[in-house]
Amino acid sequence: MPSDMHCRSVVAIPAYNEAATIRAIVDRVRADLPDCDVLVVNDGSDDETAAVLVGSGAVVADHLCNLGYGRAIQTAVLYATRGGYDRLITLDADGQHDPAQVRPLLAEFDHGRWDILIGSRYVANQTYEAVPIGRRVGMQLFSALVQLTVGRRIYDTTSGLKIIGRQTFAPLTNWQFIDFHAEALVYLMRLGFRIGEYPITVATRSHGQSMYSALSHIKYPLKTMLMLVLGLVQANLTRKRAS
Amino acid sequence: MTIGGVILGVALGLVLLLWVVNLIRRDRLYVGYGVIFVLGTLATMTVLIVPPLLDAVTHASAALLPVPALSLVPLVIFTFLMVYVFAQISILSNRVMRLTQELAMRTARQDGEMKSPAAKQP
Numbered sequence: 001m002p003s004d005m006h007c008r009s010v011v012a013i014p015a016y017n018e019a020a021t022i023r024a025i026v027d028r029v030r031a032d033l034p035d036c037d038v039l040v041v042n043d044g045s046d047d048e049t050a051a052v053l054v055g056s057g058a059v060v061a062d063h064l065c066n067l068g069y070g071r072a073i074q075t076a077v078l079y080a081t082r083g084g085y086d087r088l089i090t091l092d093a094d095g096q097h098d099p100a101q102v103r104p105l106l107a108e109f110d111h112g113r114w115d116i117l118i119g120s121r122y123v124a125n126q127t128y129e130a131v132p133i134g135r136r137v138g139m140q141l142f143s144a145l146v147q148l149t150v151g152r153r154i155y156d157t158t159s160g161l162k163i164i165g166r167q168t169f170a171p172l173t174n175w176q177f178i179d180f181h182a183e184a185l186v187y188l189m190r191l192g193f194r195i196g197e198y199p200i201t202v203a204t205r206s207h208g209q210s211m212y213s214a215l216s217h218i219k220y221p222l223k224t225m226l227m228l229v230l231g232l233v234q235a236n237l238t239r240k241r242a243s
Numbered sequence: 244m245t246i247g248g249v250i251l252g253v254a255l256g257l258v259l260l261l262w263v264v265n266l267i268r269r270d271r272l273y274v275g276y277g278v279i280f281v282l283g284t285l286a287t288m289t290v291l292i293v294p295p296l297l298d299a300v301t302h303a304s305a306a307l308l309p310v311p312a313l314s315l316v317p318l319v320i321f322t323f324l325m326v327y328v329f330a331q332i333s334i335l336s337n338r339v340m341r342l343t344q345e346l347a348m349r350t351a352r353q354d355g356e357m358k359s360p361a362a363k364q365p
Contacts, residue, residue: 039351061351063343075344079351176270222278230268 009036009106010085012076013058014069015093019048022093026056029091032099036089039079041072070179074172081169088169092160096202101161108198109163116168116188118154119161120197126155138221142182145225149232150189155197157182168193175234178220183227190235249291255319256288259326266330273333280326 011029015022022040029038038058042050044066053060061075073090080088087109091097101119109117122128128136139158147153158181164172168188177184189195244252263280266272290296 037355039355041347059351059355061347063347065339065343067340067343071340071344075347078344078348079355082348082352083355176274178274219275219278222282223274226267226278226281227274230264234268 008083008085009033009087009089010039010076010080010083011036011089011091011099011102012039012041012073012079013091013093014041014043014072014076015045015049016043016066016069016072017045017047017049018093019045019052021095022049023052023056025091025093025095025099026053026058029099030057033089033102037083037085039076040093041075043067043069043072068179070177073180074177077164077169077172080164080166081173086166088164090160090162090164097161097200098203101200102163105161105163105198105200108196109165112196113194114163114196115165115193116185116195117163118156118159118195118197119200120154120156120159121200121202122155123197124199134217138217141221142224142228145228146182146186146189149186149228152189152195154182154185154195157185159200161200171238175231177231178223178227181224183224183231186228187231187235190232191238244291244294244297252291253288256284256291259284259322262323263326266326266333270337271334272326272330273336276329276333280329 011033013022013025013029018025026038026040029036038056039061040053040056040058041061042053042063044063050060050062059079061079063072063075067075076088076090087106089102089106091099091102097119105117105119108114122139128139131139139156142157143153143155146157158179162180171188171191171193172180172184175187177187185195260281263272263277263284267274267277290300
């Protein structure tokens, strides 16, 4: 598929055991965003994810084993960097994001001159209504921590729909992140990058299960909080070295 | 425990904390392991600093006699050794991940060049 040579974008979809939905997602992305290339990072799936992508028109980056969501996103960033792309658009493989919503997001990304623009489920109402209580506490905690550390509220720190500008590719591959969530946002904002939110709606997941297990509901906040603090330290060190 | 013992314990804990945090920051220790070491060290330091907690832990562990200070030395060495071993595992793990990513990139780039001949080369 020929790409727009003026501003090249690649849509990256990390997938782990998403055979039931991935083909339909790729087809919708290709129909709704014909000027974008499509990359699927198959993160060591055990099911037929790789098989259903044959002939889909998407480029497939096959991880030989499961590395996790954060590393899958990092692979996509590396691909975008080496491919000379200007923008990386990340989408979830479970069908919750409607590719048709990417177009207005792209317009806002260009108009607002954002470095990263997050498709946010909560910024429109600025509340976490209809979110399960455990998740709501986590969302509020990380949103508050981001505000506390960088002085700007981000309502949806865990959204999988993001537009990432080329200028942030290097810092995103130079340091490690867990899932490219609050810890990455704080690190980048501390480095001076502009991160914004744009309201989107998401569908209910119809296939598969969340990547967060019961145990990860304990591990994830602890790891993210530690990385958030270290991200601040690292960003400050980077700025000092640069100046 | 004597004041000197508490100070030594806290000092060792701080050294361990700084080492672990620096390893995580430099991507030499997986953050999942690091969290366990950080929480364990903080909990141990709290127990050392608050005497009633130390008494409670001693009572809960069913110890009949005070633990000789010398027996704590192997425990400290073992903890530092554990951090070192887990750091080595993390470094190896990072190399495997990097290799996996590079292999995926190589196939993806070839795939991409076939599908998008107009794509710019880096």
